[in-house]
Amino acid sequence: MQQTKIMLEESEIPTHWYNVVADMPNPPTAPLGRDGKPVGPDALTAIFPMALIEQEVSAQRWIEIPAEVREALTTYRPSPLVRAHRLEAALGTPAKIYFKNESVSPAGSHKVNTAIPQAYYNKMAGIKRLATETGAGQWGSSIALAGQMFGIDVRVFMVRVSYDQKPFRRSMMQTWGANVFASPSMETNTGRAALAADPNNQGSLGLAISEAVEEAASRADTNYALGSVLNHVLLHQTIIGLEAKKQFAKVGDYPDMVFAPCGGGSNFGGVAFPFLADKAAGKNVRLVAVEPTSCPTLTKGVYAYDYGDTAGFTPIMKMYTLGHDFMPPGIHAGGLRYHGDSPLVSQLFHEKLIEAVAVPQLATFEAGVLFAKSEGIIPAPESNHAIRACIDEALRCKATGEKKTLFFNLSGHGHFDMASYDRYFSGKLEDFNYPEEAIKASLAHLPKVG
Amino acid sequence: MQQTKIMLEESEIPTHWYNVVADMPNPPTAPLGRDGKPVGPDALTAIFPMALIEQEVSAQRWIEIPAEVREALTTYRPSPLVRAHRLEAALGTPAKIYFKNESVSPAGSHKVNTAIPQAYYNKMAGIKRLATETGAGQWGSSIALAGQMFGIDVRVFMVRVSYDQKPFRRSMMQTWGANVFASPSMETNTGRAALAADPNNQGSLGLAISEAVEEAASRADTNYALGSVLNHVLLHQTIIGLEAKKQFAKVGDYPDMVFAPCGGGSNFGGVAFPFLADKAAGKNVRLVAVEPTSCPTLTKGVYAYDYGDTAGFTPIMKMYTLGHDFMPPGIHAGGLRYHGDSPLVSQLFHEKLIEAVAVPQLATFEAGVLFAKSEGIIPAPESNHAIRACIDEALRCKATGEKKTLFFNLSGHGHFDMASYDRYFSGKLEDFNYPEEAIKASLAHLPKVG
Numbered sequence: 079m080q081q082t083k084i085m086l087e088e089s090e091i092p093t094h095w096y097n098v099v100a101d102m103p104n105p106p107t108a109p110l111g112r113d114g115k116p117v118g119p120d121a122l123t124a125i126f127p128m129a130l131i132e133q134e135v136s137a138q139r140w141i142e143i144p145a146e147v148r149e150a151l152t153t154y155r156p157s158p159l160v161r162a163h164r165l166e167a168a169l170g171t172p173a174k175i176y177f178k179n180e181s182v183s184p185a186g187s188h189k190v191n192t193a194i195p196q197a198y199y200n201k202m203a204g205i206k207r208l209a210t211e212t213g214a215g216q217w218g219s220s221i222a223l224a225g226q227m228f229g230i231d232v233r234v235f236m237v238r239v240s241y242d243q244k245p246f247r248r249s250m251m252q253t254w255g256a257n258v259f260a261s262p263s264m265e266t267n268t269g270r271a272a273l274a275a276d277p278n279n280q281g282s283l284g285l286a287i288s289e290a291v292e293e294a295a296s297r298a299d300t301n302y303a304l305g306s307v308l309n310h311v312l313l314h315q316t317i318i319g320l321e322a323k324k325q326f327a328k329v330g331d332y333p334d335m336v337f338a339p340c341g342g343g344s345n346f347g348g349v350a351f352p353f354l355a356d357k358a359a360g361k362n363v364r365l366v367a368v369e370p371t372s373c374p375t376l377t378k379g380v381y382a383y384d385y386g387d388t389a390g391f392t393p394i395m396k397m398y399t400l401g402h403d404f405m406p407p408g409i410h411a412g413g414l415r416y417h418g419d420s421p422l423v424s425q426l427f428h429e430k431l432i433e434a435v436a437v438p439q440l441a442t443f444e445a446g447v448l449f450a451k452s453e454g455i456i457p458a459p460e461s462n463h464a465i466r467a468c469i470d471e472a473l474r475c476k477a478t479g480e481k482k483t484l485f486f487n488l489s490g491h492g493h494f495d496m497a498s499y500d501r502y503f504s505g506k507l508e509d510f511n512y513p514e515e516a517i518k519a520s521l522a523h524l525p526k527v528g
Numbered sequence: 529m530q531q532t533k534i535m536l537e538e539s540e541i542p543t544h545w546y547n548v549v550a551d552m553p554n555p556p557t558a559p560l561g562r563d564g565k566p567v568g569p570d571a572l573t574a575i576f577p578m579a580l581i582e583q584e585v586s587a588q589r590w591i592e593i594p595a596e597v598r599e600a601l602t603t604y605r606p607s608p609l610v611r612a613h614r615l616e617a618a619l620g621t622p623a624k625i626y627f628k629n630e631s632v633s634p635a636g637s638h639k640v641n642t643a644i645p646q647a648y649y650n651k652m653a654g655i656k657r658l659a660t661e662t663g664a665g666q667w668g669s670s671i672a673l674a675g676q677m678f679g680i681d682v683r684v685f686m687v688r689v690s691y692d693q694k695p696f697r698r699s700m701m702q703t704w705g706a707n708v709f710a711s712p713s714m715e716t717n718t719g720r721a722a723l724a725a726d727p728n729n730q731g732s733l734g735l736a737i738s739e740a741v742e743e744a745a746s747r748a749d750t751n752y753a754l755g756s757v758l759n760h761v762l763l764h765q766t767i768i769g770l771e772a773k774k775q776f777a778k779v780g781d782y783p784d785m786v787f788a789p790c791g792g793g794s795n796f797g798g799v800a801f802p803f804l805a806d807k808a809a810g811k812n813v814r815l816v817a818v819e820p821t822s823c824p825t826l827t828k829g830v831y832a833y834d835y836g837d838t839a840g841f842t843p844i845m846k847m848y849t850l851g852h853d854f855m856p857p858g859i860h861a862g863g864l865r866y867h868g869d870s871p872l873v874s875q876l877f878h879e880k881l882i883e884a885v886a887v888p889q890l891a892t893f894e895a896g897v898l899f900a901k902s903e904g905i906i907p908a909p910e911s912n913h914a915i916r917a918c919i920d921e922a923l924r925c926k927a928t929g930e931k932k933t934l935f936f937n938l939s940g941h942g943h944f945d946m947a948s949y950d951r952y953f954s955g956k957l958e959d960f961n962y963p964e965e966a967i968k969a970s971l972a973h974l975p976k977v978g
Contacts (some may be wrong), residue, residue, distance in 0.1 A: 079593065080600040081538055088531055133861035145529065152532040153904045164677075180633065184904030185944075227614075227899050246946035252953055253900045450703045451676050453601045454634030493636075493943040503702055 080163060080473035084325040086156035091148050092320040095313045095348065098351040098422060100139035101358040104367065107421055108227035109393035110383060114527050125294040125302040127203035130196065130520060133310040141313065143195070149443035150194045154183045155317070159325035160488075165452040166472070174331070175468060177488045178322050178349060181455060185219040185250070187490030188345055189305050192314035193217075196303050201228040205326045207300040209293040211235045211286035212414035213262065214246025215425035216458075216490065217305030222256035233300075234290040235261040235269075238281035247494055261286040268292050284388030291391065302446050303375045307344025307386060307420050315348025323352055325371060326485075328372070333363060333485035337469060339463040340434065341413045341425055343420025349487040351422075356430060365432040367423065368463040370442075372510040375419045376434035378426050378517065383437035383527045394525050397424040401520025407510040409439050410498035411459035415518070438509045443502040445469050446492070459498055530743070531614060534775040541598050542770040545763045548801040548872060549806040550589035551878060556759070559843035560833060564977050567843045574592035575744040575752040582644065583760040591763060600644045600677050604633045609775035610938075615902040616922070623925035624781065625918060626939045628772050628799060631905060635669040635700070637940030638795055639755050642764035643667075645675035646753045651678040651819070657750040658913055659743040661685045661711065661736030663978060664862035666908075666940065667755030672706035676803060683750075685711040685719075685739040688731035697944055711736040718742050734838030734936035741841065744956050756792025757845075765798025768937060773802055776935075783813060783935035789913040790817035790884065791824065791863045793870025799937040801872075804881060815882040816955025817873065818913040820892070822960040823856035825869045826851065826877050826884035828967065833977045834868055844975050847874040851970025857960040859889050860948035861909035867970070887916045888959045893952040895919050896942070908940035909948055 099106055108116040119131045126134075133141060135160055162175040180188040202210060212218025219236040225232035234256050241260040243250060251258050259265055261281045262272035272279050279285075289487040294302035304311060320338075326332050336353050338346040350365040357363050365375055376398045384399040387393035399418040400406075406415045416422075426432045446462035448469070449455070457465060464486040475482050492499065501507045535577025538755055556939040559565040569581045576584075583591060612625040622691040630638035650658060658680055666682040675682035684706050691698060691710040701708050709715055711731045718740040722729050729735075744752035754761060755943040769786075776782050786803050790838035800815040807813050817826055826848050834849040836842035850856075856865045868874075876882045896912035898919070899905070907915060925932050942949065951957045 079539065079599055079602070082599075083538060085535060085537075087535075088533060089529065149529055149532075152529070184900075184906070223904055227904075245950060246943075249946040249950040249953065252905065253897055253906050253949055255901055449705055450634075450704055454673055454677075456634070456700065456703055493696075496699040500695060500699040500704055503699065 081161065081329070082240065082328055083158040083160050085158055086321060088152045088156065090324060091155055092143065092148070092152055092317055093143050096316040096320055096352050096355060097141055097313055098170040099137050100353055101355050102425065102442045104134050105475045106425060107396040109395045111393055112525065117158035124363050125201045125291060127205060127280065127301060128198040129202065129430040130310045133313055134308060140212045143484055144198060146344070147195045147198050148237060150198070154190070157182050159322055162453055167447060168448060168452045169469065169472050169476065171472040171476040172481045173470060174477060174481070174483045175484045176483070178318055179455070179488050180318060181488055182490055185216070186346060187216050187458060187492060188315060188318060189217050189220035190223060191317055191348065192305065192311045192344065193220035195314050197221065197224035197230050200301050202228055204341070205230065205301045206297060207231040207233060207297070209233045209235070209290040209300055210303045211283060211290045213240055213283050215239050215240065215244055215251070215494070216413060218258070219250050220305065222251040222254040225256065226254045232256040233257045233293065235263060235286040237261055237283055237286050238279065244494070247413050261289050262419040263289060267288065269273055276394045282388065288389060288391060291526065295347065306344040309422055311344045312347035312420055312422055314353065315349050318348040319350060319352030322349065324486065331483055334482040335364045335366060335484050337366045337368055337461045337464040337468045337484070337486040339414060339489060340419065340423065341370050341416045341460065343423035345460070345487060345489045347423055348422060354426070357431065366467060367427070367432060367434040368467040369434060369436050370409055370411060370414050370440045370463065371436040371512055372409050372511065373400065373415050374436040375417070377436045378512070380521060381424060381428050382524055384524055386418065388417070394527065395421045397421045398427060400517045401523055404520035405525055407513065408509065410495065410507070411442070411463060414463065435467050437463055439506060440509050442466045443499070443507060444501055455488065456492040457488055458492045459495050461489045498502050529613065532613065532951055533608040533610050533954070534779055535608055536774055538602045538606065540774060541601060541605055542593065542767055544590040544592050545556040546553045546766040546770055546802050546805060546931055547586055547589055547591055547938040548804055549587050551805050552875065554633040556875060557846040560846045561843055575741060577649045577655065577751060580596060580760045581650040583759060583763055587627035594648060595930060597645045597648050598649070606771050607632050610903070612903055615899060618898060618902045619919065619922050619926065621922040621926040622929060622931045623922045624931070624933045625922060626783065626933070626935045628768055628935060629905070630768060630939050635666070636943060637670065637674050637908065638768060638798060639667050639670035639674060641767055641798065642755065642761045642794065643670035644677065645764050647671065647674035647678040647680055648752050651680055655749060655751045657681040657682065657683060657709045657747070657752055658753045659683045659685070660753045661733060661740045663687050663733050665690065665694055665701070665944065666863060667698060668677065668706070668708070669700050670755065671753050672701040672704040675706065676704045682706040684708045685736040685744065687711055687733055688729070689854050711739050714741060715739065716742045719892070732838065737837050738839060738841060748943060756794040759872055760799035761794045762801065762870055762872055765794045766801050768798040768800030769800060772799065772935065778968050781933055782933065784975065785814045785816060785934050787818055787914040787934070788821050789815045789864060789910045789939060790873065790922055791866045793873035795811065795937060795939045797870060799872055802883065804876070807881065816917060817877070817882060817884040818917040819886050820859055820861060820864050820913060821886040821888045821962055822859050823850065823865050824886040824962065828962070829888045830971060831874060831878050832974055834974055836868065838867070840975070844977065845871045847871045848877060850967045850974055853973055854967055854970035857963060859960065860945065860957070861892070861913060863910040864913065885911055885917055890957060890959050892916045893949070893957060898962060904936065906942040907938055909945050911939045
């Protein structure tokens with residue numbers, strides 16, 4: 079019987095996260111304040127615990143994973159590395175296809191990998207409450223679960239339009255004990271002001287961030303938690319790639335190419351950075367970030383300082399951006415609609431150590447359905463981007479006869495995205511033209527540095 | 529680090545299913561036709577392949593699992609046996625609690641364990657299409673997935689009210705390539721007649737069964753597939769208990785009590801029968817079927833011959849029943865609303881080899897939420913019944929100080945049942961009184977034998 083899933087023992091869960099900063103040819107850029115000066119760690123203590131701030135600025139190659147975090151991760155880790163025999167057969171490709179199945183987490187995506195350590199370090203710092211925002215709900219679910227595990231109250235500001243349209247993600251967070259508020263809410267000054275101006279305000283991710291940060295900054299017992307973009311988030315996600323490398327070693331294989339969806343960058347960084355360490359050591363491996371053509375940050379954006387959020391509250395960070403007020407089309411991969419990208423991913427792309435490709439929406443769903451029919455698991459729309467790019471490469475191998483080893487990250491399942499599949503099946507899903515004019519307009523609003 | 533998940537290698541997937549008939553003190557009762565005479569295998573060939581009919585009547589203890597079936601099962605098997613450390617801590621019980629996590633299948637429940645062999649044997653018999661019915665969609669999803677794996681077209685007749693109210697289960701089946709029809713449909717004589725009489729007919733499981741059986745009986749290329757009750761279905765599900773026994777052996781433990789939800793009986797039979805083999809050999813293990821107080825088949829029904837379906841189309845089978853036209857209250861564990869029970873489970877209960885307990889709806893959701901908060905996974909409402917009974921025993925152990933080993937089957941996740949959790953959180957879920965009058969009325973309609 080051929081082997082499908084390559085498993086690890088719980089005792090093989092990595093003991094250290096990998097910090098890519100140690101292997102970058104140039105030091106990472108620092109976030110800057112409104113005065114154009116680097117934001118020091120001290121400025122962040124109002125909303126983050128010191129342990130996470132230290133990770134954010136660390137240049138140490140290996141950072142130890144606390145035993146309590148590893149133990150909490152055993153809830154679903156190690157995740158399987160799966161050889162996609164049936165997908166290979168369906169494509170008729172000589173390429174070997176593997177995927178890491180991160181959909182096995184109780185919240186259904188890789189986001190839990192950072193939610194658990196974030197909850198842990200906040201708990202250790204004496205924090206009683208975490209405030210955060212969520213759009214579609216993947217991140218909110220993950221931090222709700224992790225908060226419950228460490229006895230921290232979680233308060234999620236959920237964009238009102240999602241709160242109303244996606245009640246099941248909300249019920250999921252409530253099952254894990256989180257308080258979920260439709261944003262704008264009556265819980266914060268920001269929310270109350272927005273509702274006073276417009277009682278029917280449908281909310282936005284920018285507004286929800288403002289509410290969460292206001293709570294975190296104004297209460298000593300409350301901190302803020304972010305699910306992507308920042309260095310410490312990508313650090314925690316490297317557990318994916320580290321496990322995958324151990325699993326490839328068990329079957330004596332190694333990927334020629336690694337694919338992951340790229341929105342804020344934590345999914346891609348998590349799976350790709352540990353392989354980048356090998357690349358830095360001379361290994362020939364291509365790392366491909368896959369983004370939607372409708373929000374083509376790496377492939378069509380500029381490398382410049384910009385705000386992390388839409389409203390311009392955050393420090394500015396050097397990253398590939400489409401402009402902080404760029405509003406991408408309403409594609410169904412909500413996690414890939416970010417205007418910018420992780421500064422680490424951006425710098426590595428700028429230095430040509432990683433690649434990027436953009437794929438259109440309909441083609442991603444087509445790939446996701448083929449994957450589901452072959453491998454069973456129904457993927458999240460975000461994951462469909464990686465699947466699309468991987469299938470395209472497998473088909474190129476079919477044409478050339480190359481026996482490449484391809485590897486992608488199945489970042490999550492689509493159980494809460496079936497409405498999107500429904501729209502795809504009924505022909506209501508559309509491709510969006512590359513939003514050239516909108517990007518040009520928003521790029522004109524980039525902040526001036528200094 | 530304490531171990532959470534006890535895993536098996538794919539090569540340790542059992543090579544044979546266990547047939548409990550071999551260890552029963554008395555031979556199993558046979559289904560009877562309208563003439564009161566046993567229904568022979570020949571009568572079933574119009575809708576089932578011979579391999580499944582042979583399994584249905586076999587008395588052989590071990591039945592080999594074909595290599596192709598074992599390989600297809602590697603998509604998600606072996607499933608983890610999980611030590612519920614966090615739930616134990618939350619309860620403060622000295623008992624050890626384990627659960628088998630069957631929610632890892634792509635369709636989200638144990639139903640795939642029988643869908644795969646059923647699709648396989650039909651494929652081997654040259655069948656091109658499978659027709660089946662589904663209510664809430666767990667079974668329909670599983671057979672859609674399995675049909676896709678073996679290249680068989682699957683046609684699912686889905687009760688109209690579910691078709692309209694649960695569009696996501698429908699999209700899931702469509703993702704795997706199944707044709708899903710709201711029942712009554714225009715596809716069959718039965719459906720057309722029902723619609724002619726009432727164009728707004730909302731359908732029923734009985735009607736959907738009739739449509740599926742009509743298709744299967746009237747077309748040589750089409751067979752019928754059933755997701756519970758029958759002997760061969762329970763046989764396929766024994767893979768759960770067989771794996772669990774290997775996993776307990778790995779950690780040197782063995783359950784004092786085994787709990788599983790019991791509707792049609794395949795969940796309970798699948799996990800409990802392999803332990804019953806040990807009980808027959810003198811081992812002290814208690815096997816507890818858990819049912820809802822609103823549909824208390826084993827605990828309040830009678831042991832008599834009755835139809836398997838509401839409409840009275842099927843042969844009559846000796847089983848615990850509340851009467852084939854008993855309509856249970858609209859509880860949210862749709863899989864446990866069956867008026868009868870598997871003849872094998874019924875006979876073993878009648879012979880006092882297994883036990884049964886009934887639990888009320890609100891208490892099951894309370895247990896499910898505590899489980900989700902402790903162990904992460906949000907359970908299906910059906911699974912919440914086993915969790916409730918297991919927790920009740922763990923609390924008894926807390927009172928007495930007993931260090932029992934408790935084991936339950938987490939038959940599925942609740943990702944498609946969040947509307948039910950929502951109703952629970954908002955206080956809209958209710959307990960139903962024991963429907964004594966309705967049961968009395970339906971028991972008056974039991975068929976006369978002969």
